[in-house]
Amino acid sequence: MYVDGFVIACPRANKDKFIEHAKLGDSVFMDLGATRVVECWGDDVSEGKTTDFRMAVKAEDDEEVLFSWIEWPDKATRDAAMAKMTEWMEDPSKADPRMDPEKNPMPFDGKRLIFGGFMPIVELGGDQ
Structure with missing residues (x-):
């Protein structure tokens, strides 16, 4: 397995917009080979x-922190999906319409999104 993790700040007023954005955009990851996508709205x-999730994304008073991840069967599948997305950024005419910012705008400041790819090293429970 391989995991991409994300932390963002989203205006609380945009929660429903975020859910719609995620449902549409996350389906692209599934079509590109992801096995699971989880979007979590901050609750506690x-x-x-010294540091915390809010500081990491410079969350403002009217924003909530979201923690999300994409599970891939392996790094090769993830890398192929990211190559496809990079190709789309370079030539938007080839992009999946679900990723079109005009049709599916981000309801948060993408400049404050933090993300990274991770290789699991310990896993308990679930289907291993």
């Missing part, structure tokens, strides 16, 4: 003294 996100 504590403030730290």
Whole structure:
């Protein structure tokens, strides 16, 4: 398995818009080989003294922190999906319409999104 993780700040007023955006956009990842996509709306996100999720994405008072991940069967599948998305950025005419910012605008500030790819090293429970 391979995991892409994301943390973003989204205006609380845009929660429903985010859900619609995610349902449409996340289906692209599934079509590109993801096995699971999880979007989580902050519910118990504590403030730290040195660092925390809110600081990481510079969340404002009217925003909530979201924590999301995409599970891939392996890194090769993920890398192929990211190559396809890079191709779409370079030539938007070839892009999947679900990723079109005009048709599916991001209801949050994408400049404050943080993400990375991760190789699981410990896993308990679930279907292993």
